[in-house]
Amino acid sequence: MAAPAQKQEGFYDCRDAWARTIEALAEEDPRIVAVVNDSVGSSKLGGFQKKFPDRLVNVGIAEQNMVGVGAGLANGGRIPFVSAASCFLTGRALEQLKADIAYAGFNVKLVGQSSGVAYGELGPTHHSIEDFAWLRPLDKITVVVPADSWETAEAVKWAAAHEGPVYIRLSRMPVPDLVVENRQFQPGKAEVVRKGSDVTLVACGTMVHLAVQAAADLQAEGISARVLNMATINPLDGAAIEKAASETGAIVTIEEANIHGGLGGAVAEHTAATLPVPVERMGFPGFVPTGSVEWLFDHFGLTAAGIARSARKAIGRKRA
Amino acid sequence: MLKNDIVDTIREKALWMRRRAFRMVFDAQLGHPGGDFSAIDIIATLYFGVMRYDPKKPEMAERDRFIMSKGHATGALYTALCAAGYYPEDWLTTYMQPKSMLNGHPNRNYLPGVETNTGPLGHGMPVALGIAIAGQLTSSDYRTFVLTGDGELQEGSNWEAAMTAGNRKLGKFTLIVDRNRLQQGMGTEETNGLDPLDDKFRAFGWDVEVVDGHDVVALLSALSEPAGGRSKPLCIIANTVKGKGVSFMENKASWHHGVPNAEQYNIAMEELV
Numbered sequence: 001m002a003a004p005a006q007k008q009e010g011f012y013d014c015r016d017a018w019a020r021t022i023e024a025l026a027e028e029d030p031r032i033v034a035v036v037n038d039s040v041g042s043s044k045l046g047g048f049q050k051k052f053p054d055r056l057v058n059v060g061i062a063e064q065n066m067v068g069v070g071a072g073l074a075n076g077g078r079i080p081f082v083s084a085a086s087c088f089l090t091g092r093a094l095e096q097l098k099a100d101i102a103y104a105g106f107n108v109k110l111v112g113q114s115s116g117v118a119y120g121e122l123g124p125t126h127h128s129i130e131d132f133a134w135l136r137p138l139d140k141i142t143v144v145v146p147a148d149s150w151e152t153a154e155a156v157k158w159a160a161a162h163e164g165p166v167y168i169r170l171s172r173m174p175v176p177d178l179v180v181e182n183r184q185f186q187p188g189k190a191e192v193v194r195k196g197s198d199v200t201l202v203a204c205g206t207m208v209h210l211a212v213q214a215a216a217d218l219q220a221e222g223i224s225a226r227v228l229n230m231a232t233i234n235p236l237d238g239a240a241i242e243k244a245a246s247e248t249g250a251i252v253t254i255e256e257a258n259i260h261g262g263l264g265g266a267v268a269e270h271t272a273a274t275l276p277v278p279v280e281r282m283g284f285p286g287f288v289p290t291g292s293v294e295w296l297f298d299h300f301g302l303t304a305a306g307i308a309r310s311a312r313k314a315i316g317r318k319r320a
Numbered sequence: 321m322l323k324n325d326i327v328d329t330i331r332e333k334a335l336w337m338r339r340r341a342f343r344m345v346f347d348a349q350l351g352h353p354g355g356d357f358s359a360i361d362i363i364a365t366l367y368f369g370v371m372r373y374d375p376k377k378p379e380m381a382e383r384d385r386f387i388m389s390k391g392h393a394t395g396a397l398y399t400a401l402c403a404a405g406y407y408p409e410d411w412l413t414t415y416m417q418p419k420s421m422l423n424g425h426p427n428r429n430y431l432p433g434v435e436t437n438t439g440p441l442g443h444g445m446p447v448a449l450g451i452a453i454a455g456q457l458t459s460s461d462y463r464t465f466v467l468t469g470d471g472e473l474q475e476g477s478n479w480e481a482a483m484t485a486g487n488r489k490l491g492k493f494t495l496i497v498d499r500n501r502l503q504q505g506m507g508t509e510e511t512n513g514l515d516p517l518d519d520k521f522r523a524f525g526w527d528v529e530v531v532d533g534h535d536v537v538a539l540l541s542a543l544s545e546p547a548g549g550r551s552k553p554l555c556i557i558a559n560t561v562k563g564k565g566v567s568f569m570e571n572k573a574s575w576h577h578g579v580p581n582a583e584q585y586n587i588a589m590e591e592l593v
Contacts, residue, residue: 054457057453059480060480060483060484062480062483062484064442064446064476064477064480065449065477065481065484066446067446068443068446068447068449068450068477068481069446069447069449069453069481069484070450071436071446071447071450072436072446072447072448072449072450072451072452072453072454073450073451073453073454074450075385075435075436075447075450075451075454076450076451076453076454076455076457076458076460077454077458078454078457080450095440095443096443096446096477099437099439099440099443100436100443100446100447103427103437104427104428104429104436104437105428105429106436
């Protein structure tokens with residue numbers, strides 16, 4: 001597997017927060033088990049395995065079986081966290097996610113690791129940029145995309161306590177902690193990271209801190225950009241989108257995913273059906289070329305400067 | 321109950337299930353009667369001679385679980401759950417009608433007694449495996465039974481689960497293969513052959529028993545737990561006849577999802593006594 005991105009001061013791999021939190025929860029609640037597909041290392045579950053060897057079910061390289069086993073463990077009264085690289089968890093086992101988890105409605109937590117283009121150079125087989133489009137229509141599954149370590153820990157704690165299927169989409173890309181006053185994790189609700197009135201930047205996961213930086217840069221040229229952390233992709237916070245449309249009149253969506261059917265697709269669907277405003281969708285248009293994750297972000301404009309450009313474009317498309 | 325009484329009860333229930341399932345298919349003009357009839361003696365044996373459950377407490381933690389992996393054979397499953405007391409008979413009259421809880425494939429959110437939603441093939445084994453692992457983790461003594469079709473074993477997910485069950489030595493886990501040798505269009509062996517099926521499961525670390533899937537005494541014997549339990553999962557290959565019990569349906573692939581006209585329905589009712 002590709003080496004994780006270079007360590008940067010103040011940037012943290014959210015998988016560490018996931019691992020710490022699941023271990024702590026498992027100490028408290030004996031019903032919590034982990035299910036993996038030979039993915040102990042990539043899921044950072046080595047510590048969990050050491051503490052709870054019996055409660056880590058490793059089915060080997062068999063994703064359909066892994067997800068079905070998760071459903072069965074829930075039937076047997078356990079709270080399974082099924083953790084695997086999200087490209088395989090969602091792609092290989094999609095029919096199990098549909099029939100065994102979403103349709104059957106089992107209390108299973110799915111944790112997609114190293115999502116998006118985290119495995120940059122390994123190519124599109126190992127990228128997970130289609131997962132939003134695949135999971136959004138499976139309406140019983142709550143899809144959560146934490147933006148930093150704090151939100152990762154909160155999302156895992158919430159998922160453990162919530163009765164129902166959840167998909168938590170993690171990256172291995174180190175990200176800084178967001179600065180938000182009186183922070184509270186609210187599933188299904190957009191988090192206002194920054195107030196603004198000229199345009200709204202709607203981002204999730206690894207893209208949120210870049211949107212914050214873009215908003216600061218835009219401020220310097222007199223543009224007031226609101227930043228929403230849309231940590232829950234499904235169900236979408238439609239009210240926050242309508243508010244953004246009516247109060248700022250233009251929206252930019254930013255996601256480490258395919259724009260078709262993902263966050264951008266969801267926001268475009270919602271605004272078209274309620275309050276149409278210009279929506280600029282940032283992300284990937286399809287399979288991406290070979291390159292490191294940093295190169296890919298840069299190539300597709302997923303940088304503070306690129307987001308600022310899209311913001312200006314969206315503002316320019318507003319009706320006079 | 322004496323063993324002879326149990327056998328008589330199972331046979332009575334199985335006869336009622338065949339007649340009632342065929343009526344459902346006739347009324348709906350939809351269903352999978354061939355596979356219903358090959359599976360009914362197996363399912364009747366499980367519910368009326370083997371399994372521990374309480375229809376008033378369908379979520380009871382210590383219940384034995386039955387997973388109907390061949391989810392299309394709803395005539396067999398829905399009549400069994402009705403006869404077991406999970407819901408009244410008039411529910412069966414809604415089979416496949418708009419907004420019925422008796423969908424063409426079972427949904428656990430609609431019907432008490434349904435353990436998981438099935439329909440796409442190859443889903444029951446992994447889910448049943450997870451249930452059995454949960455039992456192992458909690459030192460529970462419930463048993464987990466899963467019924468698959470034979471053609472269904474062409475789905476690779478079954479073998480992923482078979483490998484794990486063998487490796488984990490899940491003695492409380494029982495797979496029953498409804499070996500009627502016919503799939504939707506033609507014979508299993510002409511399509512993508514399964515034989516030697518017994519050797520395949522032995523190689524995966526399972527105990528294997530081959531029985532006549534319409535012989536209630538043989539099924540009871542194969543399904544009974546030996547003193548001291550088992551140290552391996554058990555695969556029962558139940559040799560069955562698709563359409564069993566109705567002369568013009570037996571061993572005909574066309575009755576996989578064929579439905580009867582009035583004349584055929586009447587003949588079947590005369591034969592099913």
